[in-house]
Amino acid sequence: MPNTAFIAVDFPAPLGPTITAISPGFTAMVQSSSAVTALYFGGISLACEPCADTYAALLAREGVERAVMIDPNIRPELLGVDQVREICQPVLAQCDLLLPSGAEATMLTGSVDEETACRDLVGSGIAMVALKRGAEGSTVFTANP
Numbered sequence: 001m002p003n004t005a006f007i008a009v010d011f012p013a014p015l016g017p018t019i020t021a022i023s024p025g026f027t028a029m030v031q032s033s034s035a036v037t038a039l040y041f042g043g044i045s046l047a048c049e050p051c052a053d054t055y056a057a058l059l060a061r062e063g064v065e066r067a068v069m070i071d072p073n074i075r076p077e078l079l080g081v082d083q084v085r086e087i088c089q090p091v092l093a094q095c096d097l098l099l100p101s102g103a104e105a106t107m108l109t110g111s112v113d114e115e116t117a118c119r120d121l122v123g124s125g126i127a128m129v130a131l132k133r134g135a136e137g138s139t140v141f142t143a144n145p
Contacts, residue, residue, distance in 0.1 A: 038067040044075055047087050056091070063094040071099040074107055081107055092121070098129045105131060115139070 039062060046055050059068065070091060074084050088108055092098065098121055102114030111117035118129045118141040129141040 036062075036066060038069060039063055040069045040071070041091070042071050042073045044073045044078075046091055047075075047079055047084070052087075059091060059094055067096045068094050069097040069099065070095045072101075072104040072108065074104045076107065084108070085110075092124065092126060096127045098126050099132060100129065101132045105129070115141075 039059065041055060041059065046052050072088065074088075076084065079087070084107060092108070100108065100118070100121075102117075105114050105117035105121060106112065109117040109120045111120055114131060118131050118139070121129045122141050122143055127142065131139045131141065133139060
């Protein structure tokens with residue numbers, strides 16, 4: 001199992017978002033540690049400041065050498081669909097494993113069918129898409145079925 005850098009953000013009311021796992025020391029550890037072989041991002045953190053720019057910079061700098069996993073966790077009530085797509089496109093370009101729900105997959109691609117959406121995401125260069133189906137488990141899509 002790869003060593004993974006988990007990045008957490010808490011949203012304690014009424015203070016708003018606070019970064020709990022990113023600090024100069026943390027990003028330096030990720031940059032200098034060959035033991036960290038994968039990065040995991042929750043998608044909502046890529047949309048909310050003040051952490052979004054920090055996460056995007058970490059992904060751009062460190063995602064090239066590591067596996068990148070993204071759970072979109074899209075909240076359309078916070079952002080419109082167009083804004084979600086705009087934020088997610090650069091992130092998806094570096095994604096190796098995407099963990100969307102059916103609604104997230106169709107929102108990201110504009111497809112009306114979740115399985116078509118997942119195939120479209122794989123076709124865009126994502127190595128593996130694991131479609132979350134709640135209690136029914138998941139369906140995995142890859143370029144080589």
